[in-house]
Amino acid sequence: MANLISESRLERTLLNIAEEQSAGGGLNVFDLRIFQFVSQIHYKHKVTGGAIEIGVWKGQTSVALMSMLEASEPLFLIDKYLRNEALEAIDKFATNHGLSSPIIYEKADSIKVDFQQFCGKNEIRIALIDGEHSYEAVYSDLSNLQSVVV
DSSP: OOOOOOHHHHHHHHHHHHHTOOSSSOOOHHHHHHHHHHHHHHHHTTOOOEEEEEOOTTSHHHHHHHTTSOTTSOEEEEOTTOOHHHHHHHHHHHHHTTOOOOEEEEOSOGGGOOHHHHHTTOOEEEEEEOSOOSHHHHHHHHHHHTTTBO
């Protein structure tokens, strides 16, 4: 089993995310504490696996998810409007703060993505859904996640 990340690394990453926030969206301190809480539960129960985010926007939650992952645990991103600026911001933050999880992304409507094919044989331990907010889209995302979440 992979070594689980240290709480101090997660704390540093989350504080850096909060400090580097740009106007117009992103995470607040309460959101960051939720990431810490989930990470503590995973650590306590030795839960491992990658992460998936549906709806990337500016990439701050992507970085928070990366802070919970080991270098061998991938981050999967799906966004219909996946912006180059978001990918560049994620890559820059990851490089500057020593986060090295592989990032696999798909610029597509999540309803049209085969999650099993997209994630391959990787198990997913945490999923963040913040894509399209219609009932049909959220229901589809939740249904599709069942095939890949541990």
